[in-house]
Amino acid sequence: MGMQNQGPAGRGTTAWRQDRVPAVRLAGLRKSFGQLAAVDGVDLEVPQGEFFTMLGPSGSGKTTMLRLIAGFEQPDSGVIELAGADVTRKPPYSRDVNTVFQDYALFPHMSVLENVEYGLRVRRVPRAERRSRANAALEIVRLPGLGGRKPVQLSGGQRQRVALARAIVNEPEVLLLDEPLGALDAKLRQEMQLELKRIQREVGITFIYVTHDQEEALTMSDRLAVFDRGQIEQLGTPVQVYEQPATDFVAGFIGISNVLERGGRRFTIRPEKICLLADGEQPPTGSHIEQGRIDDVIYLGSATRYQLTLSGGGQLTAVRQNTQDAVAGTLGAAGQTIGVAWREDQAYEIAGRRRGAAASADDLAPAGQRPVRHEGRERG
Amino acid sequence: MGVRLDADHRVKGGRSVTSTMPREGRPAPDRPSPGMAGRGSARISAALWRRTWLRATLTLSPPLAWFLVIYLASLLVMLVTAFWSVNPFTNALEHTWTLANFRELFTGTYLSIIGRTIAMAAIVTVTDAVLAFPVAYYMARIATQRGRQLLFTAVLLPLWASYIARVYAWIVILQKDGTLSWFFDKIGVGPVNIGYSNVAMWLVFSYIWLPFMIAPIYAALERIPDSLLEASGDLGARNWRTVRSVLLPLALPGFAAGSIFTFSLTLGDFITPLLVGGANSNFIGNVIYANIGTANNLPFAAALAIVPIVIMICYLLGARAAGAFRSM
Numbered sequence: 001m002g003m004q005n006q007g008p009a010g011r012g013t014t015a016w017r018q019d020r021v022p023a024v025r026l027a028g029l030r031k032s033f034g035q036l037a038a039v040d041g042v043d044l045e046v047p048q049g050e051f052f053t054m055l056g057p058s059g060s061g062k063t064t065m066l067r068l069i070a071g072f073e074q075p076d077s078g079v080i081e082l083a084g085a086d087v088t089r090k091p092p093y094s095r096d097v098n099t100v101f102q103d104y105a106l107f108p109h110m111s112v113l114e115n116v117e118y119g120l121r122v123r124r125v126p127r128a129e130r131r132s133r134a135n136a137a138l139e140i141v142r143l144p145g146l147g148g149r150k151p152v153q154l155s156g157g158q159r160q161r162v163a164l165a166r167a168i169v170n171e172p173e174v175l176l177l178d179e180p181l182g183a184l185d186a187k188l189r190q191e192m193q194l195e196l197k198r199i200q201r202e203v204g205i206t207f208i209y210v211t212h213d214q215e216e217a218l219t220m221s222d223r224l225a226v227f228d229r230g231q232i233e234q235l236g237t238p239v240q241v242y243e244q245p246a247t248d249f250v251a252g253f254i255g256i257s258n259v260l261e262r263g264g265r266r267f268t269i270r271p272e273k274i275c276l277l278a279d280g281e282q283p284p285t286g287s288h289i290e291q292g293r294i295d296d297v298i299y300l301g302s303a304t305r306y307q308l309t310l311s312g313g314g315q316l317t318a319v320r321q322n323t324q325d326a327v328a329g330t331l332g333a334a335g336q337t338i339g340v341a342w343r344e345d346q347a348y349e350i351a352g353r354r355r356g357a358a359a360s361a362d363d364l365a366p367a368g369q370r371p372v373r374h375e376g377r378e379r380g
Numbered sequence: 381m382g383v384r385l386d387a388d389h390r391v392k393g394g395r396s397v398t399s400t401m402p403r404e405g406r407p408a409p410d411r412p413s414p415g416m417a418g419r420g421s422a423r424i425s426a427a428l429w430r431r432t433w434l435r436a437t438l439t440l441s442p443p444l445a446w447f448l449v450i451y452l453a454s455l456l457v458m459l460v461t462a463f464w465s466v467n468p469f470t471n472a473l474e475h476t477w478t479l480a481n482f483r484e485l486f487t488g489t490y491l492s493i494i495g496r497t498i499a500m501a502a503i504v505t506v507t508d509a510v511l512a513f514p515v516a517y518y519m520a521r522i523a524t525q526r527g528r529q530l531l532f533t534a535v536l537l538p539l540w541a542s543y544i545a546r547v548y549a550w551i552v553i554l555q556k557d558g559t560l561s562w563f564f565d566k567i568g569v570g571p572v573n574i575g576y577s578n579v580a581m582w583l584v585f586s587y588i589w590l591p592f593m594i595a596p597i598y599a600a601l602e603r604i605p606d607s608l609l610e611a612s613g614d615l616g617a618r619n620w621r622t623v624r625s626v627l628l629p630l631a632l633p634g635f636a637a638g639s640i641f642t643f644s645l646t647l648g649d650f651i652t653p654l655l656v657g658g659a660n661s662n663f664i665g666n667v668i669y670a671n672i673g674t675a676n677n678l679p680f681a682a683a684l685a686i687v688p689i690v691i692m693i694c695y696l697l698g699a700r701a702a703g704a705f706r707s708m
Contacts (some may be wrong), residue, residue, distance in 0.1 A: 072610050092613040099614045105607035109629045118625075119615035170615065 021084040023048040023174050023206035024069060029078035031064055038064040039075070040230030046174075046208060048083075051200050053209045055217040056227030057253065062210045065227070066176050069208065070099050083173050093122075098167035099176040103183070104159045106151040112138070112162050113147030119170040137169035138162075140199055157188045164196075168203050177209045181216065193219050214254045218242060226250045243270070244348045251350060259350070260314045266350055273346040274318040276306060276331055277339030287341040292316060294334050306331070308340060316340065462682035471676055481683035490667070494687055497664045500578070501646035504585040505593075505639045511586070512593035512638065513631075519594075520601035532598075535591050543588065547655050550584045551575065554656065580656040585646050592645065593638035600634025601627070636699045643695060647688045664688055 024046040031039040038061045046052045054062040067073040069080060071092035080088045087095050098119070106115050116134040125133070138144055141161035151159055160180060167175055177196075181189045197220050200207045211217055217224045218238040226233045226241060226249070234246040242254055251257035251268040258269050275283055283289055292308035295315075301322070308316045318340070320331070332338055428435050463477050484490065519531045538546060553559045555575035565571045574580055604627065612622040650665025657663075664687055671681035699705065 070610075070614060072613075092610070093616045093618055097614070099611070101607045101611060103605065103607055105605065105611035107608060107611075107626060118612070118617075122616045122621060122625075166615070 020048055022046055022081075023050070023083060024208065025079075025081040025084075026065075026069075027079045027081075029065075029068060029080065030076045031061075031068060031073060032076055037230050039068065042078075042230070042232060044225065044232065044235075046206060048173075048206055049204055051197065051207045051209065051220055051222045053211060053217040053221035053224035054227055055211055055214060055224050055254075057212055060227040061230035062212075062227045063178060064230075066099070066178050066208065066210050069174070070097055070176055071095050096173040097176055098170050098172040098174075099178065100160075100163045100167050100180045102178045102180065104151075104163040104180075106159055106162055106166070108151055110150075111147060112143070112149050112151065112154070115151065115162060116147070116166045116169050118166065123170075133169055134165075137165040140168065140202060141165045142195075156184055157192065160184065160192060161195075164199065168199070168205060171203070172205060174206045174208055177207060179211055180209075181211075181213075189216070196220060218254070226253060228253075245350065247350060256317050256319075258314075258316050260310070260316070260347075262312065267347040268350055269342050269347045271305070271317045271319040272303075272321075273342055274316065275341040276318055276320055277341060278331055281339070283339070283341035284343065286345075287343050288347075289339060289341045291337055292340040293337050294332055296334055297331075304331075308338075310340065458682045458685060461679050462686055464679045466677050466679060473678065481680045484680065485683060485687065490684070493662050493667055494664060496578075496660075496662070497647055497688075498691060500581060500585065500663070501643045503582060504589060504646045505642045507582070507586040508590050508593040508642045509597075509635055509639065511590060512597050516594050516597035516601055516634070517627075520598050535594050538588075539591055543651065544655075546588060547584055547652055550580070550587065551656060554580050554583070576656060576658040576661075578658065578661060580658075581652055581661055584652050584656050585649070588652070589642040589645050592641035596637035596641075597631055597634035600631045600637075604630050632702075633705065636702075636705065640692075640696070640699070644688070644692050647691060 022045040024044070026042055026044040029039055029042045029044075030037065040061070042061075042065065054065055056062045064073060068075050069082075071087070071090060071094075075088065078088070079086060082096055107118065110118070113131075113134055116137055117130050120130040120133060135144070135147065138147060141164050143158060143161050143165065146154070146158065146162075151162065154162065163180070180196075181192050184192060193216055196207075196209075209217075209220065218241075221238055223235065223237055224241060225235045228249050234241055234250045236244075241250060245251035245254065245257070245268055248257070248259060248268075251259060256271045258271065258274075260267060260269065275287065277283055277289075291311040293311075294306055295309055296305075296307040298305040298307070300319075303319050303321050306318045306320065308318060310316055428438075462481055463479070465474050465476065465478050465480055466472070467474050485494070515531070515535070519528050519535075523531060551558075555561075556573045557571075558575060561571045561573060574583075608626055608630070609622055612626045613619075617625065648665055650663055650669050653661045653663045653666055664684060668681045668684050671677045671684065
């Protein structure tokens, strides 16, 4: 995960070079809808060839960001640059970006091949070249031989792939993806996550991916930005953002946050980093140890989740893998008191108080356990 | 019976109705027994709920009966009448089969009347399509909610006024010394006289049937998701290209529906030709009307009346072949 160089690529490589002109540069971007500031001062640079994710709850401004880059919305102020060229005032058809829409937006009156060829036909690419490039794109998304079908004859996952082929066939500078997996079922979504990553590696195009699903963001991204209320809360690699959340909001939105206060110091600690001590068990050296009363034990299959109230104050969620030695229930039931330990270097101090926006119940659910939310197109 | 019905349930997806109605033939000890009347109506609705075909039959029988007796029967009588004739001396109907009426249709006078009617219907349809598209586009995709309501009312408002009154309003505009002539005279073009002509008919027809074109095109345009138009722009298409390659093809069913209205309504009209038409403005409808009334030749009128029906059948088949109904 993260910044590894992953194999050969077309015109870009996954291991971007900072000395090159960034694929996308945004400076002081603002956009309001009436009173609501959907995008509230965003500065961002996305290097070429990166898989970049904008993650945030609905209404955080991430889709508006995407629409600003695509040119569907005009910013109130700020600059949008694509590969060094200012495109802030240019219409969508003059921008070297393509979008994969949340609802796929396939033209229902055209066949799959006509859909994929559309961008090339508009740009007057000769027929033979058009055909071969469209077929190559369909092969990349693993849909060869379906060119003659109409979009209604395809499954959701296939439509998704056609939408992707229709975009990458134009070889844009940047590919924008607006929650493209939102309408697929969980299993297909996981499959497509890997597919998208593979395709991005193969074509080497910069991907800017919008999602509210933290698992998707962590799985696929080279880097990600966590959005809240039109601003970037944290920018970093998945490892950085998950392990060292900068704010309460990030900690709460990605994974389960345990925010504790000890001696005037506020810090977060991830549930899986907490060691629950069975009777007589010794904590790892250098651990901070407290007593905790078990409030609830939730069996999750591969792991068991414990809700605890600490003797030092505060609530804590701990997750313990159900290994061969530690099956659910072996630690004790609700009401019992057990030892709780964590290493000091796993507790990350967080900056300010959260900027409002209480995390909702499903924001706090662990990765893979969240109910699928089909959020509509957000305007801010 | 209870057992059989239970099996029925399972066939239809295993859903149970016990939560809303008592199951027949089996005591429900945990529930107070409903009164006789309640039980009867529940039984009827349960029986209907299980038999989709019965529901459909009961709902559709009255209109279907009406349709068969009133509509198809009269059409059939007309079709039969067209093969009869009238005795030229006694003016009595002769119930002998003949093709004479149809042969007469293909003589010069009637052919030109049929031709004029079809041509006018086609020109009016094209005119209305051209006029309706920008209006419908504005209503469906640009106007605010309020503007859309206002425009829709404005488009439909003329339909509340009498057809005759609206045609007479046009006579006031178009006649010699009318509003139009006065206006052109004032701006120095000189008086124009297009009242009582085919041009007048074209204007009046286009005006009268315009709402019937705007409404279906509006409905078709409104159904097109924004994202399709954005996708087209995103893929490099300028506005006109998007209109041509995405908007118009997807609005085609609306055009087809609207054109069926404007074409068939013009084809069957005989009042506008009568009121604003000139010396050579007879429509199929006018000849039918004359043959029912003054000429008293019902068989020939019937034969002539079949012509628009045949034309419309051809029109609908053509529209279907062009794919107009594919996304309806």
